[in-house]
Amino acid sequence: MSDRLGSVMDEPRRRDLPERMLRLLGLLQSRRTWSAAELAQRLHVTERTVRRDIERLRTLDYAVTGTTGTSGGYRLAAGSSIPPLSLEDEEVVAVAVGLAMASRGGISGLEDASLTALVKLEQIFPARLRPQLAALSRATSAAPGNDAAQVDPATLSVLAACRRDHEIVRFDYRDRTGRRSARRVEPHSLVTLHGLWYLVAYDHDREDWRIFRIDRINAPLRTHRPAERRDLPTTDAVSFVMRSLAAASYRYTAQLTVDLSAADVRAGIFGPIPGAIDDIGPGRCRIRLTAESPEMVTQYIALIAALGAEFILDAPPDITDRLHQLGTRLVRTRSHD
Structure with a gap:
């Protein structure tokens, strides 16, 4: 009787199988171990459905192991091949930032592989993400031999999108003395130097070019107001950042x-x-x-x-x-x- 009831309960869920499988895969990739009860609660299905979905993943060469005991559950182990990954939107942006930096010579010998991987990301992910990935890959510059600083991926996405669309962006900025100010700028490039991220932009209120430490930028907002197409006073964005830092x-x-x-x-x-x-x-x-x-x-x-x-x-x-x-x-x- 219970098996029949479980089958009846599972029947409407079969229409949601592709989406549910991706959600299950994402959960298994985000944490080391999940119990069947936890997975069932997250997916809004029965534990019977979870067990069936686990078997489906195994047929797709995902090495999902099951353990027993009080700390037991399902675990995604390393397999003989690399199966498709399920990433959240912010994780996609973070991966894209790393690939964009590596493709510009951040790690010797990985430039070509990083660039092809970035292109694959742009091709296979949803349409809502492709503009962000393309904007990041075009807007990011790096001086050789420096590692990118850790910054908020959402901030990078907003700045890169405004740069791509030639759009004015607003944000609150804190300078090195701690003084805060509201800024309205036209983004030109994102640059890394000495392990720090910088935004190169034309500042409307000061009517001049400026650089901004991106880790000091807070709450950037798109204005949807067009920005003018301006030429940098130097040959490239990295040179401008270096010159600005030298003059400070x-x-x-x-x-x-x-x-x-x-x-x-x-x-x-x-x-x-x-x-x-x-x-x-x-x-x-x-x-x-x-x-x-x-x-x-x-x-x-x-x-x-x-x-x-x-x-x-x-x-x-x-x-x-x-x-x-x-x-x-x-x-x-x-x-x-």
Whole structure:
């Protein structure tokens, strides 16, 4: 009698089988172990239906194992092949961000594979997600050798969509001093540098180009108002971010006069520096380093000193004290050798 009742209860659910199977797969992929009762409650079906759906997944090469006992339940284990994944919308955006960064050389040797995987995502996911994925892949730029900072995927999606559609976006912004302001900008590009995400945009209220740390952007809103098509004052978005950071003054600043040309210094240091380098004569340049932490400024002074050229340093005690401590440790290490 109970089996007949279960079959009658299950009958209307068969029409919902494809959607229910995807939901079941998503649940199994989101947590290590689920009991049959938990799955039945989430899917609004009987435990009998859950057992049948588990068997259907197994026929599709999903390695679903069952365990007994008080902590038992169903578990999705590693199989011999990679079956299709069931991802939530935010998870798709997060994967797309990672693939977009890797396709631009974030991880050596994975550029082509990352790009083809991103294209596959754009092709197979629902129409509502494809514009967001395409916007992220086109709007994201990265300087070589830097890892992307962790930011809210929803914020990235809104900014990338506004950039794609040439649309003004509003948001609340907190600068490095903690001061908050309301901004109305035209997004141009998303850039990562020194492990941080930046938005390059034209600020309407200030009538000039600006960069914004994306982790300091709160509650971005689409205005659905068209933005003008503007050209950056530099060749590309990464160059603009680097130039803007070099021109800014942060809490700790040091200046070096080095007996090397600016080109020789740039060639000797891998990647960008937090500051500016300018030639002041044949075989001589001036370097301005500025950052929010004394450790970063100290590290770059050490890199420049390692080039072997004579230099004159003008820096605050927080920097010079750290350099003296570093020199003492290096001498102690050499004496032990």
